[in-house]
Amino acid sequence: LFRSLVTSFQANYAGYLYISLTSTTTNAYVAVEYWYQGRLFSVQKTLGTSGEAYFCILPASVAIYAGNTNYVNGATHTITATYHY
DSSP: OEEEEEEEEEEOSOEEEEEEEEESSTTEEEEEEEEETTEEEEEEEEOTTEEEEEEEEOSEEEEEEEEESOSSSOOOEEEEEEEEO
């Protein structure tokens, strides 16, 4: 899968991420990853051309990725992410 790092940040408290996305492709996705107590948490959700998703997170350095499962054509994404704790 092709994906790009959108941003990363330090979450000091447990909470959740709200992510909304619009894209020029029908198979766009977002992924959230972080390590907590030696274990990798990695969740991916397909949002298509427009959608929103919620991700539970624990205190950690969190990375947000966006991608496209179409290997032939690229895509443009617009993403908004909000951390709630």
